[in-house]
Amino acid sequence: MIVEALAEFLTLGELGGVIVNGLAKSALYVMIASGLTLIFGLMGVLNFAHGSLTMVGAYLGGLLMVVTVTGGTAPLTRLGLFFLAIAVVFALLTVLGGAIETTIIRPLYDRPPIYQILLTFGLTLVIEEVVRIVLGVYDLQPLSDWQAALATKPQFLREPVALGPVSAGWMSLFQILLGTITVVGIWAFLTKTRYGLYIRAGSEDTEMASALGIDVRQVFTVVFALGIGLAGAAGTLLMWDPTWGASVPLAAETLLPAFIVVIVGGLGTFRGTVVAALVVGMADAVTTWWFQNVIEFTGLPELVLFLVLVVTLIVRPQGLFGVEEVGGH
């Protein structure tokens, strides 16, 4: 049975489908993890509230779409509005992130790093309950996906497209596109701009960077704000994906994979995060295929994600591309 299944798995159509799915998942993972890795790499803060802010982004993005889109809106207009929504959510959450950093994270830099974990953990509780209260006002179910937001997705994104023998969803291709834009954008920002240079210098050696005249405090604020903004943008994208959707549990659902991706890649390396997202996304897609077609065990893909984490930490504790010293944070 296993051999037959393997033979079926290796046919061009199935394998191609799995690869496209894997790339789409990788794109989502890299989007939810990149903010986390930027913040950790520079500041050594493991942001537990990242998932909650992704969830806030999903709801805000959904809100913008529901308000602007009517039944008769053309598909391309919807796409345009969606990119606009991502930009607006990114801007809003960047401001929120800046506010969080300057008011409550900043006093904690000279304490042991555990306090930043604790503080952001407390923040998670607060954010989730505030969202629940707001949802209560509008009579929305916090635990199930927000269907009205899902309905603003243009029809063609729900349909499959044939790429030679491979059948893939338009949504997957759309996600791959957005993931690529994000990766290229962050990479260009980090390597081609002066501010990116500051960030890389600060990640390498904070004291030396500030001795050379860089206002590291300001860089901290900007990076934290941008990281939160990225979380929000990722949330907006997830709002359109039926397997995720805008709901309160989305916070925990995204936080754990984001941690796995960041740790597997090596804390604080952007390149590692991208590679890890590819590894984890592919592992997820492959096990999802096997779980749907051969082995019957619910939660197998989830299990595999954590096994990837455990195995990586055993074989290479600092992560795929991690530098040992960064772990000392």
Added chain:
Amino acid sequence: MSRRWGAISAETEADAEAASEPPATTVETEWPREYLRDHTAHILVIALLALYPPVYHTLLNSPVSAETQMLLPTVETMVGVLYFGLFAISFDFISGYTGYLSFGHAVFYGTGAYTVILIANGKLPLLGPGTPFMLSLLVGGLIAVVLAILVGLVSFRLSGVYFAMITLGFAQVFYVFVRGWDYVATNPRDGPAVGPSHAEGFQIGAPGIDQLSLSIGVLTGDEVALLESTLSGTEVSYYMIGLVVLACYFAMQRVIHSPFGRVMIAIRENEERAVAIGYNTYLYKLGAFAISGFFAAVAGGLFAGFKRSASPENSFYFLVTGDALLASIIGGFGTLAGSLYGHLFDETVREFLSKAGQGGGLLPYLRALLGQETLDATLVGDTTIGGLIDLLLNGHASLYVGLVFVLFVLYVPDGLLGTLRERLGGTFAEALPAKLWGDSE
């Protein structure tokens, strides 16, 4: 850091004091008094906890009954405070004293809970449904010890954030596994419950001797006639579970005050130095992790014994560890007993600010106080006052607990007990007798 060093030097001073005690002859006659003196704080706390059910009961039948119901947690909630407090204490034992944040601690709690229920349902080989509860607790604890050693062997090669993440990873593997394994329950997502093969309550006491054991559980607990009143099943559970928790607490406190515990603190303060002076810190960490896992499983077993069911969400999930984390930070990280007070504080806030179970809290009190007319009065648009307080107080306790937690992290980083210790310049247990009876010298 300076505070911790201060605490250590205060403790060593106390040691020096103990060493320079009066000659042996006087010690022999003096020791019961000295013993009581050293344990004044313990006796006080135990007495307060023991008096809680009758006091609560009396207040409930007095003119301030509405206020009592609003402000104080019910006895049933207090049972939860005890067993979950034990879990938080075991979490603090490893995380607060060695500095290794065990973010997957819920796996041990869940192991204990599931072991008790599986044994009661006759699903564990060799142990039938008739196995005494005390033995089930022990078996759960031992399974957790084995698990802790296996997880620890791998995890203690890492430190800091990586250690927290790998333990979280292991715990989530078990969580997902248990949630999908249909051997443990017909619907593993909802978790197992104690079946008809074990209809009677779980007994705490000397195993096999009925006269020395009492059953626990809200419905299945024994009722005991005492003086003119009767203790309900819940109250009996409160005392019996309290006894187990107390024994576990003293065992852990004993370990912390032993040379072994000193090495744990040394690891937290400066692991490199501990290695340099010749300690095999790996083994010490592993040992501490195993001990901590054992007591976490006992706490989980008590929880399952009292509730008679468990679900993956309230035993194996990582947010269960999060609750223990809340408790130990609010109570004081690295203070052991503080975690219990932290959880008591947490539960009291939760029950006060949110309608939870039978506990009353602010919402029903406000409703009764304001009266229907005020509640129906409109504020803005079609929002009524009643609707507003309902919105803010119905089931949103996490919001307030989260705010309290953030404020604690920012402004009271040492927690309730830690701050108290800093004010007193030593532990409460040392400072209280000195206040009450003057210095022993």
